[in-house]
Amino acid sequence: MSQQEMLDRFLEIHSKIRSRFPQIEQDVFGNKRIYLNSGAGTLTVDFAIHALASKAQSSNPQPGDIDPAEIATDLLHWRVRQFVTDFIHARKPEEISFHFSTTHALFNLAYSLRTILTKESNLVVTDLDHMANISPWEDIWGLEKGCQIRRAKVNGEGCLDVDHLLSLIDPKTGLVAVTMASNGFGTVVPLKEIIPLIRKKSHICLICVDGVHHALHGPIDVQEMDCDFLAFSGYKLFGPMLGVLWGKEHLLRKLVPYKVETNKNESPYKFEQGTLNNAILASLEGALEYLLWLSDELAMNVEQKIPLRRDKLRFVMNAIAEYEGKLSQLILEGFQRLDTNTFRCYGITHPKRILERDPTFSFDISGKNPKEIKKYLWEEYGFHIACGNHYSAAIYRHLGRDSICRASFAHYDTLQTCKSFVEALESFSN
Numbered sequence: 001m002s003q004q005e006m007l008d009r010f011l012e013i014h015s016k017i018r019s020r021f022p023q024i025e026q027d028v029f030g031n032k033r034i035y036l037n038s039g040a041g042t043l044t045v046d047f048a049i050h051a052l053a054s055k056a057q058s059s060n061p062q063p064g065d066i067d068p069a070e071i072a073t074d075l076l077h078w079r080v081r082q083f084v085t086d087f088i089h090a091r092k093p094e095e096i097s098f099h100f101s102t103t104h105a106l107f108n109l110a111y112s113l114r115t116i117l118t119k120e121s122n123l124v125v126t127d128l129d130h131m132a133n134i135s136p137w138e139d140i141w142g143l144e145k146g147c148q149i150r151r152a153k154v155n156g157e158g159c160l161d162v163d164h165l166l167s168l169i170d171p172k173t174g175l176v177a178v179t180m181a182s183n184g185f186g187t188v189v190p191l192k193e194i195i196p197l198i199r200k201k202s203h204i205c206l207i208c209v210d211g212v213h214h215a216l217h218g219p220i221d222v223q224e225m226d227c228d229f230l231a232f233s234g235y236k237l238f239g240p241m242l243g244v245l246w247g248k249e250h251l252l253r254k255l256v257p258y259k260v261e262t263n264k265n266e267s268p269y270k271f272e273q274g275t276l277n278n279a280i281l282a283s284l285e286g287a288l289e290y291l292l293w294l295s296d297e298l299a300m301n302v303e304q305k306i307p308l309r310r311d312k313l314r315f316v317m318n319a320i321a322e323y324e325g326k327l328s329q330l331i332l333e334g335f336q337r338l339d340t341n342t343f344r345c346y347g348i349t350h351p352k353r354i355l356e357r358d359p360t361f362s363f364d365i366s367g368k369n370p371k372e373i374k375k376y377l378w379e380e381y382g383f384h385i386a387c388g389n390h391y392s393a394a395i396y397r398h399l400g401r402d403s404i405c406r407a408s409f410a411h412y413d414t415l416q417t418c419k420s421f422v423e424a425l426e427s428f429s430n
């Protein structure tokens, strides 16, 4: 299928896609709205909602191997681990553990590296990341263990300053924590190119990737990227609120997470504290099932249907990226019409550079504070955007701001929404 055919097909089935998201046109209180806050949490897809409700009724709390209900729970856990394995192209389901949130997963991971990192190690974090991939390293390894923590800068275009990052790495760099994409500026980090350069400068360096902001926007392939750890969150992938952590098996074997004595001392069990939430796991499975459904819908005939699950997931995430590129292009072209004396969008703004960003746009309108802008867009147009620091170091540390407006889009948003959004800003800022 050519790019154009894919785009046409996406548009052809777009109302069907939207119909799978019960809150697409109104919030839970019945208020009409246009949700432009997917960066803070996507809309939940019906597959995930139904799976959650059904499993909440039927699941057995503990997995086991005798009673059918406990066997079903055991199978569920391993099915979801295998599904995630396919989604991010991990090697084995044993590499996947489930956590309360990504923040929780990364604090767990940071603590468990106590057998690998030493007091002599230095660590590198970035000013582009979400604080969830900064504070665990700064708190546990910087403040508590006294390691040097180095901060890679962001350049004037809102991109990670790769030269600066590389200049911080030496043979004692034990870990680089870096995001796939900024939840502040939408900028995508070219990790496939950067990771080999990091490895050249430090042979012992581990690379921990935050996949949360990018997971809904494009394919993830941990083998191709060659990182060591990656985390993402279900609620930013059309599903439930949980964190997922992946790590290379041989590394996971060496790690010592905090765990109760009676918990199995092997991966993935040793990374998981307490009883897993079965309904939430079923819901994550539902969210991933939705992606398979979308892949089949995008295929125009039976011959085009893709047999292997990993290939289907890659295909559908590429299709989503393609469609979202169109959304970004419309928005960035629209922004070019706005008065540059009053309106400013952060990050990459040239419409030809859409491949370097996700459809997440932080912006300012001079003379208006972010809350005023958010209120106006809600009251006049029904747009639900975000304002705040978004826990983004790009906003909080790099820009030094407590609050900024952010509109973030996903594949269920329409081309018309993008146009209307720019028009609303135009009426406000010109």
Ligand SMILES: Cc1ncc(COP(=O)(O)O)c(C=O)c1O
Residues within 6 Å of the ligand: 039, 040, 100, 101, 102, 103, 104, 130, 132, 133, 179, 181, 182, 183, 210, 212, 213, 232, 233, 242, 243, 390, 391
């Ligand atoms: C890029 C990014 N990383 C990490 C997180 C933290 O995820 P969680 O809320 O699951 O801890 C978020 C949440 O906003 C995020 O946007």
